[in-house]
Amino acid sequence: MSLRTPLGKVLGRGAAGEGVGHWWVQRVTSVALIPLTAWFAIALLGKNLQSYEVMRAWLAQPWVAVFTLLLAVTLAWHSKLGVQVIIEDYVHAKGAKTTLLLLSTFVHVAAAVAAILAVLILALS
Amino acid sequence: MNQRPLSPHLGVYKFMYTMSLSIMHRFTGMVASVGFLAFVWWLMALATGAESYAAAMRCLSTPFAKLVLIGFTFSFVYHFCNGIRHLVWDTGRGMERAQARRSGVVVIVASLLLTLLLVWLGCEALAAPAAGAP
Numbered sequence: 723m724s725l726r727t728p729l730g731k732v733l734g735r736g737a738a739g740e741g742v743g744h745w746w747v748q749r750v751t752s753v754a755l756i757p758l759t760a761w762f763a764i765a766l767l768g769k770n771l772q773s774y775e776v777m778r779a780w781l782a783q784p785w786v787a788v789f790t791l792l793l794a795v796t797l798a799w800h801s802k803l804g805v806q807v808i809i810e811d812y813v814h815a816k817g818a819k820t821t822l823l824l825l826s827t828f829v830h831v832a833a834a835v836a837a838i839l840a841v842l843i844l845a846l847s
Numbered sequence: 848m849n850q851r852p853l854s855p856h857l858g859v860y861k862f863m864y865t866m867s868l869s870i871m872h873r874f875t876g877m878v879a880s881v882g883f884l885a886f887v888w889w890l891m892a893l894a895t896g897a898e899s900y901a902a903a904m905r906c907l908s909t910p911f912a913k914l915v916l917i918g919f920t921f922s923f924v925y926h927f928c929n930g931i932r933h934l935v936w937d938t939g940r941g942m943e944r945a946q947a948r949r950s951g952v953v954v955i956v957a958s959l960l961l962t963l964l965l966v967w968l969g970c971e972a973l974a975a976p977a978a979g980a981p
Contacts, residue, residue, distance in 0.1 A: 749934065752930050756930075756931065766972070767968040767969060771972045771973050771975070774897045777893055790890075794887070797883050798883065804873075805876075805880055808877060829884070837891075840890040840893065841890065843894040844893065844894050
């Protein structure tokens with residue numbers, strides 16, 4: 723016999739009320755990051771990093787901009803989920819936990835917005 | 848209610864290096880998150896203009912910054928390799944004790960070698976003169 727309500731069974735969510743979404747998105751982003759980070763690292767290390775002109779011209783190419791945008795957004799998302807788990811696991815005081823979770827969310831969203839803007843400036847100017 | 852059992856009972860297990868690999872995954876993930884912020888800062892410097900990019904690269908060329916960059920590199924590479932190990936586990940493979948220990952050794956060796964390679968290539972890419980061709 724189960725004490726779960728029919729609605730609860732249909733929704734399939736646990737006590738946190740969000741099911742396996744967090745776990746799954748962590749996996750999806752990690753799979754996406756394997757080729758994205760490998761591509762970026764290999765491409766970057768072949769360049770003259772000291773040269774502003776070289777780096778700017780490289781990032782201004784449409785496909786480079788597309789994959790750099792994908793990389794930055796996926797990194798921010800994956801990082802946000804990971805930091806969230808660490809805070810939830812190790813910070814037990816409710817006030818500190820909520821504050822840190824909020825702070826982490828804000829920093830990650832701000833970083834993602836900054837990265838998007840930077841790549842758009844480089845690609846469109 | 849304060850006497851409820853707490854989990855996990857880490858103290859009751861005999862220490863195995865696979866345990867430190869697990870906590871290392873979280874730690875390197877945190878360090879890589881800081882590295883991500885540094886990456887965004889670098890992108891913003893590049894988007895701002897030649898002067899701010901030159902200033903950012905000067906900042907990244909100090910011995911302390913190089914040390915930090917090596918730390919970021921190792922953290923990222925370890926998290927990358929061990930992350931693949933976790934993804935394989937998610938498919939239900941390699942979970943036997945001997946297999947998990949063996950894949951742990953593979954991760955350590957692979958991440959050390961990859962870090963050395965990336966740091967070497969990174970030094971080459973950073974050492975080139977500012978005005979040179981790619």
